[in-house]
Every structure is written in structure tokens, then in C-alpha cells.
Amino acid sequence: MDLSATPPPSDRAAPGRPLVEAHGITKRFGPTVALDDVRITIRAGESHALVGRNGAGKSTLVSVLAGLLRPNSGTVRFDGAPAPSLADRGAWHRRVACVHQKPTIFGDLTVAENLFLGRYPTTFGPVISWRRMRRAARQVLDEWHVPVDVNVLAGRLSVEDTQLVEIARSLSRGVRFIALDEPTARLDSSAIDRLFSHMRRLDRAGVTFLYISHHLEEIYEVCQVVTVLRDARWITTAPVGELPRARLIAEITGEPAAAAAAGSVGRPSKADAPLAVEVDRLSGPSFREVSLTVRAGEAVGLAGLAGSGSHQLAEALAGLHRPTGGRIRILGRPLEPGSAWAALRAGVGFVPRDRHYEGLVPDLSVAENASMTITDRLGPLGMITPKARDAFARRTIADLDIKATGPAQPVTRLSGGNQQKVVLARALATDPKVLVLINPTAGIDVKSRRALLSVVDRALTEGRAVLIASDQLEELRVCDRVLVMFKGTLTTEHAAGWTDHEMVASIEGVTLSHE
Structure with missing residues (x-):
């Protein structure tokens, strides 16, 4: 068997013919509706974008198309034929592959071993023919223009090369439909350009891509068709060239471009308040030359997607990362870098x-x-006394309205919202003057989200400075102003009163003037 052989043209869907079709897809997880009568048709040889805000249903739809989830209703077809049963994993692996943000290759195996994992060529019975495998791996990589040494350990590859090896592995199995999930989140601009060049080359060779990304400018650069999901429902499918950027943002948010601005948080200006946080030309592996300030009693949002550097910058303020340049001052004093x-x-x-x-x-x-940050205050000579610790916990439970049976309850038995309140309680335990919060309400219900944001509002009235790193509009809406990061740099500042349309465009790197 020639492991590197490309399937003949007769095995590929004709260009323009529907290669993947999903109709009436509904998927529920208990009371949660993840997909509600969703549809998508992806034609052979095109790059089809799938876009929508977090929670729109993109990941669930991809899991259905990859045979990882069974929908409650609806049908999936490949090249006109019904999708195989979920139990027939081999049939799914021949039809569709997914390249995720987190690699699925094994770092302690060579590139060749990863390419043919589970289907190693053998000789004399069960003996693996390493020579045939390396030769076949080299042929596969050469055919698809992947300049990687087949003998190197995969764990030593760059992010870019890791993705290309995963794509090549899928192609070597005969797959001609590949879902790329946020493929540029960890790539620099030159690596992104190279990835797009590979995609265009593969397009011409008959490979079809489903491209999932929050970076909408990329959609216009590399895709021909786009499908929008919102609130678990299909919204529209259109040729990219016929969908202006402003209209695409409107479809994603459900808010017309000219919609009224979001209401101001209503707090008085903090222009004369003391500076609590000063960041001066700070650089690190994920961001560069960032400068910002936060005043006492002010909430500043730091908006950005994965790969923007916003989370890493926030973590640097909390001492989790050592910057490579620049400085941080807290309450007027230099912060020792890289020390939590x-x-x-x-x-x-x-x-x-x-x-x-x-x-x-x-x-x-x-x-x-809740008390981890104040263990030195819970007894003499640094010894924790259970009485003092439990007294602190009871005050915290009452203050933050944590639904728990008492201080001794295991934290794993709390709801997600109450677990997050415990994390916030620990942050507040030291009576901090600065709060740095990353996605503080992620994965919790609406009631708990409002309760947590009310705690943030109370912290502001007490004169604390708050920095919220997030791409969630409801979290950013409590801020007096929002700074937007894109690919490692600060790009935009929005005062309170921004519209969803404006904010989403900034976060996702769309220049609305380019129509």
C-alpha cells in the first residue's frame, strides 16, 4: 500500500458541488439549546467561514459535522450520501478532520510517527517498517509543501508547523474536508500569511475548509462564503464579497450599525483620581509596547480575543509573567516583575x-x-487557627451571598457561580486597592453574573481600581472605558457609551470604513 498516495480525482467531489450538508440540526444539553434548527451547506473546493460570538453554537456544530456529537434532530450528508453512524469512526476519519487550537499530535513522537499513528506500515507480520514509514512521510510532506523534518520530535515544532503536520496527516488519510478552529490564535503575522498560502494551494488541489475565527478581517482575506450563527440559530449564509463588514457585524450582534449606544455606567469622571495602575511600554512574548493607566475608583476594560495578548498582559499585572521590557507601577511604586x-x-x-x-x-x-491569600493573618506566628479561618469564611459567605452550607463545605459541591464568588472572595481578602479580573463571569448563569458584577461595582464605589480583561460585552459594559488589544498591541479606546457593533468590530479587527 502506498501510504502517501493522494486519492484519485474520481474520489473527490466535483468543484462547486455540495460536499457537506447539514439541515435542521438541533442539539440540546439538558435544558440548554446549543443548536436550534441550524443549517449549513459547504461546497467542494471553497473555504467557508463559520462566525458568531462565543456561545453562538459554532463548536457544537463542528462537533456534529465531525461525528463527535449526535444531534437531537436533523441530518448530515457528505457528498450527497448520509453521514455514517457515530460508531464507525474510520468512516468519519476519512470524511472530515478538525485542527483545533490545542494540538492533537504527540510531542514525544516523531513527525513521521504522528503522520501514520495507528496505521504504521509493517513487514514480516507485526514488525513496523520504519524505513517505509519515513519515506512515505517525506512524500506526504513534499506533496503538500510542508517543510518539516520527518525525524524531528513533534514537540519541538513551531505552532505553525504543528498545524501543517496535522493538516498533512488528515490529507494522507484521504480527507478532503478540514475544519480549522481559530487557527491563527497563536500565530504571528508572517506565519498567518504562510498558513493562508497553504490554504489557497490546497483549495486549488480540491481541499475544502470550514474556517472558524473571531478575526473577521481574515474571513475577507481567505474565505469565499460565510455562515453566521447567533444565539444557537442560523442567521445567514452569503458570499463574502457580497457582505460588507458593517453588515456582517450587524448579523453577528443582532444590532444594526446605527443602533443606540450602550448606556454609560453612570459613575462620575475619575480624571482627577489618583493613579492606581501605570503600565509604561510593557512588552512580553504575547504583547509589545503597551501603555495604560487605571485610576482609583475607575473600571477599565481590556478587550481582546485569544492571541490578542490581553489575558497575558493582565496576568503580568498580577505577577504571573515576567515582562521582557517596560515597567509597572502600582499605587506609585514599581512592581517587582514576575512575582505573584x-x-x-x-x-x-x-x-x-x-x-x-x-x-x-x-x-x-x-x-x-477563600483564605489562601491571608494565611499569615489567621493565627499567631503564621499558624492558621481553624476558628479564625472559619470566622473569616462565614463573614465572606454572608458578604458575597455565597450559597454554601458553611465554611467546611468542599468547594467542588458549589454551583459554578458560587465557586466563582469564592475565587473573588480570595482576591478581596487582602483588601486590595487594585482588582485584576480575567473573564470574571465566564461559565456561570445570568443571576450569578449579575451578582458578581454588582460586587465589582461596589469595589469601585469603595475606591478600588478595576481592570477587566475580557471579550464578553456584558463584562465590558460595566467599565468606564475599554481598551482593545489586537495581535499584541493596543489599537482602540472606547469611552462608556459604545455600541455592540463598534466593540465587536474593534475586538475582531474589522475596519468598518473598508466597505
């Missing part, structure tokens, strides 16, 4: 972006999690 303990001492409270992996210790109680 120094940030705590300087008066910074921090809520990380993922409560499950970064915010909570799941084996510990509510009291233990």
Missing part, C-alpha cells in the same frame, strides 16, 4: 481566567480556598 507574591503585597487582587484549573483547589473547603 510581590503583586499581592503591592495591593493587587486577582481573579484568573479559569476557576477550575487556576482559581480553586478542588480538594479543599470553601474556607481554605
Whole structure:
């Protein structure tokens, strides 16, 4: 068997013919409707964009198209034939592949081993023919113009080369429909250009892409058709060239371009308040030459998608990353770079972006999690007394209205919203003058979201400075102004009163004047 052979033209859908069709797709997770009568038709040889805000249903639809989820209703067809059963994984792997932000290759295997994982060529029975495998791997990479050494460990590849190896692996299996999920989130501009060149070359070779991205300018550069989802429903499908940028933003947000501005948070100007945070020409691996200020009693949003550098900048303020250049001052004093303990001492409270992996210790109680930043205050000579710790926890539970049976309850038994309140309680425990919050209401219900944002509002009235790094409009709406980051730099500032249309365009890198 020739492992590197490209399927003959007769095995490919004719250009322009529907290659993938989904109709009436509905998917529920308990009471949550993730997809509601969604449809999409992707034609052979085109790059088809799938766009929408977080929660619109994009990931769920891709999982249905990849055979990872069974819809509650609706049909999926490939090249006119019904999709295989979910149990027939081999049939799905021959029809569709997904390249995600997180790589699916094994870093401790070579590129050749990753390319033919699970289908190694053998000789004399079960003995793997390493020579045939390396030769076939080289042929595959040469055919698809992937300049990677087949003998190198995959863990040593760049992000760009990792993605190209994943694409080549799919193509070597005969797949001609590939879903790319936020492929440029971790790439620099030159790597993005090279990826697009590869996509155009593969388009000409009969490969069809479903391109999922928040960076809408990329849609206009590399895709021919776009489908918009909003609130789990299909909104529109149109040729990219017939959909002006302003209209695309309107379809994504559900807000006309000329809609009224979002209401101001109604707080008085803080122009004369003392500076609590000063960032001067700060640089790091994910951002460069960033300068900003936050005054006491002011909420500043730091908006940006994955790859914008907004989260990494916020983490640098909390001491989790050591910048490569520039400086940070908190309350007028230089902040020791790269030290979370120094940030705590300087008066910074921090809520990380993922409560499950970064915010909570799941084996510990509510009291233990909430009091981690003040263990030196809970007993003499640094010894924690359970009485003092539990008294603090009971005050915190009452103050933040945490729904718990008591201080000793395991934090894993709380709802998501109450777990997030525990993370916020820990940030507030040190009585910080600066709060740095990353996606503070992610993954919680509407009631808990409002409760948490009310705590933020109370912190502002107490004179604390708040920096919120997020791409969620409801979180940004509480801010006095919003700074937008795109691909590592600050690009735009919006005062309170921005419209969803304006903010989404800035976050996603769309220049609305280009019509």
C-alpha cells in the first residue's frame, strides 16, 4: 500500500458541488439549546467561514459535522450520501478532520510517527517498517509543501508547523474536508500569511475548509462564503464579497450599525483620581509596547480575543509573567516583575481566567480556598487557627451571598457561580486597592453574573481600581472605558457609551470604513 498516495480525482467531489450538508440540526444539553434548527451547506473546493460570538453554537456544530456529537434532530450528508453512524469512526476519519487550537499530535513522537499513528506500515507480520514509514512521510510532506523534518520530535515544532503536520496527516488519510478552529490564535503575522498560502494551494488541489475565527478581517482575506450563527440559530449564509463588514457585524450582534449606544455606567469622571495602575511600554512574548493607566475608583476594560495578548498582559499585572521590557507601577511604586507574591503585597487582587484549573483547589473547603491569600493573618506566628479561618469564611459567605452550607463545605459541591464568588472572595481578602479580573463571569448563569458584577461595582464605589480583561460585552459594559488589544498591541479606546457593533468590530479587527 502506498501510504502517501493522494486519492484519485474520481474520489473527490466535483468543484462547486455540495460536499457537506447539514439541515435542521438541533442539539440540546439538558435544558440548554446549543443548536436550534441550524443549517449549513459547504461546497467542494471553497473555504467557508463559520462566525458568531462565543456561545453562538459554532463548536457544537463542528462537533456534529465531525461525528463527535449526535444531534437531537436533523441530518448530515457528505457528498450527497448520509453521514455514517457515530460508531464507525474510520468512516468519519476519512470524511472530515478538525485542527483545533490545542494540538492533537504527540510531542514525544516523531513527525513521521504522528503522520501514520495507528496505521504504521509493517513487514514480516507485526514488525513496523520504519524505513517505509519515513519515506512515505517525506512524500506526504513534499506533496503538500510542508517543510518539516520527518525525524524531528513533534514537540519541538513551531505552532505553525504543528498545524501543517496535522493538516498533512488528515490529507494522507484521504480527507478532503478540514475544519480549522481559530487557527491563527497563536500565530504571528508572517506565519498567518504562510498558513493562508497553504490554504489557497490546497483549495486549488480540491481541499475544502470550514474556517472558524473571531478575526473577521481574515474571513475577507481567505474565505469565499460565510455562515453566521447567533444565539444557537442560523442567521445567514452569503458570499463574502457580497457582505460588507458593517453588515456582517450587524448579523453577528443582532444590532444594526446605527443602533443606540450602550448606556454609560453612570459613575462620575475619575480624571482627577489618583493613579492606581501605570503600565509604561510593557512588552512580553504575547504583547509589545503597551501603555495604560487605571485610576482609583475607575473600571477599565481590556478587550481582546485569544492571541490578542490581553489575558497575558493582565496576568503580568498580577505577577504571573515576567515582562521582557517596560515597567509597572502600582499605587506609585514599581512592581517587582514576575512575582505573584510581590503583586499581592503591592495591593493587587486577582481573579484568573479559569476557576477550575487556576482559581480553586478542588480538594479543599470553601474556607481554605477563600483564605489562601491571608494565611499569615489567621493565627499567631503564621499558624492558621481553624476558628479564625472559619470566622473569616462565614463573614465572606454572608458578604458575597455565597450559597454554601458553611465554611467546611468542599468547594467542588458549589454551583459554578458560587465557586466563582469564592475565587473573588480570595482576591478581596487582602483588601486590595487594585482588582485584576480575567473573564470574571465566564461559565456561570445570568443571576450569578449579575451578582458578581454588582460586587465589582461596589469595589469601585469603595475606591478600588478595576481592570477587566475580557471579550464578553456584558463584562465590558460595566467599565468606564475599554481598551482593545489586537495581535499584541493596543489599537482602540472606547469611552462608556459604545455600541455592540463598534466593540465587536474593534475586538475582531474589522475596519468598518473598508466597505
